[in-house]
Amino acid sequence: xxxxxxxxxxxxxxxxxxxxxxxxxxxxxxxxxxxxxxxxxxxxxxxxxxxxxxxxxxxxxxxxxxxxxxxxxxxxxxxxxxxxxxxxxxxxxxxxxxxxxxxxxxxxxxxxxxxxxxxxxxxxxxxxxxxxxxxxxxxxxxxxxxxxxxxxxxxxxxx
Numbered sequence: 001x002x003x004x005x006x007x008x009x010x011x012x013x014x015x016x017x018x019x020x021x022x023x024x025x026x027x028x029x030x031x032x033x034x035x036x037x038x039x040x041x042x043x044x045x046x047x048x049x050x051x052x053x054x055x056x057x058x059x060x061x062x063x064x065x066x067x068x069x070x071x072x073x074x075x076x077x078x079x080x081x082x083x084x085x086x087x088x089x090x091x092x093x094x095x096x097x098x099x100x101x102x103x104x105x106x107x108x109x110x111x112x113x114x115x116x117x118x119x120x121x122x123x124x125x126x127x128x129x130x131x132x133x134x135x136x137x138x139x140x141x142x143x144x145x146x147x148x149x150x151x152x153x154x155x156x157x158x159x
Contacts, residue, residue, distance in 0.1 A: 036151075043075045044077075045078055046103060047097050049076060049147055050103065054144070058134075072130070073129070076104050076126065076129075077124070078096065078104065079123070081096035081103055089110075091107075091108040091112075093152070094106070106129055108153065109153075115154045126154070130149065132148040132149060
């Protein structure tokens, strides 16, 4: 009787281990959404998105973010305010219009970085990417924080 109980316990532990490894492998190797090949959910200007965010950041996040990780893909048109590199060498293009309190920071990916290198301050462009967080006002620092958009690339007119 004792041998059968040990055998059942070992089989149960082995099964749980195999299921756990299967889940981890699935999550690691699951196909990720190709943002640039996916359709655009919303089109807007920098000013429209910033104003919507500052008016009610929670409602904006609720509208564009998704709990399943597939947040909305947006196309934002505006003027380039700056082009910088982040700490992992991805291009970050900040779109901002004169008179707006905040802007939109668009982080490019390794395979799209090359498209942002030639941009200059003042260029009028449209960027496609995944919405991550609304603009807000930080009372501690007394400054506005930008909308964040990731997995970006410059949107060509025929896209």
